[in-house]
Amino acid sequence: MSSHAHHPVLKKNQKLVQDVLVSACAPLSAYSILDVLRDQGFRAPLQVYRALDKLMEFGLVHKLESLNAFVACTHDACEANEPAAFMICEECESVSELGDTRLASHLGKLADHENFALKHTTVELHGRCKNCS
Numbered sequence: 001m002s003s004h005a006h007h008p009v010l011k012k013n014q015k016l017v018q019d020v021l022v023s024a025c026a027p028l029s030a031y032s033i034l035d036v037l038r039d040q041g042f043r044a045p046l047q048v049y050r051a052l053d054k055l056m057e058f059g060l061v062h063k064l065e066s067l068n069a070f071v072a073c074t075h076d077a078c079e080a081n082e083p084a085a086f087m088i089c090e091e092c093e094s095v096s097e098l099g100d101t102r103l104a105s106h107l108g109k110l111a112d113h114e115n116f117a118l119k120h121t122t123v124e125l126h127g128r129c130k131n132c133s
Contacts, residue, residue, distance in 0.1 A: 008058070016040050017051040018060055018072060026093040027069035064088065064095065066124050075099045083107050083121035091132035 010018065020036050021028060028036075030048045042048060052070055055061035060073050062084050071086070074097045085098040103123070111118035 010058075011051075011054075013042070013047055013051045014054050016042075017048060018055055021055075021061060021070055021072040024072070027064050027067050027071045027088075027095055029067075029069050033070070062086070062097070062122065064124060065122060066126070071095050071097070073097065083123065085123040085125065087125045087127070087129070089129035089132055090126055091128050094129050094131075096129070 016037055017033055020033050030045055030052060033048045033052075034042055034045055037048070052061060052063075056063060061070050062073055063070055064086060067088070083104040085100065085103055087096045087098065089095075104121075107121055107123075108118060
């Protein structure tokens, strides 16, 4: 689990959602998270989405748009506005987060070249991991 010490103390629901994602073996949808947390008092998807929004803002959780699912951040130095890249195995559903400053720099330069004000970037690479190849 990453230690994002510069972030505020998490509220109860945020901590519960983060703990579910940290212990998950694969990306989880908001509804899957809700199912896990029903015994903890979660009753509505909105409770999960609110917690996820804050966790993403803090850089503790990432959304995988292609899967409409969420994963816990695995890098201590992650920030919410930094580009994130993920390798997603289509066979076993494992997800690996990549931390590469060269990728972030290159994407920033491409956006600058087009006079595009880059706000958020998530790169998703789909294929087969080394265990499934």
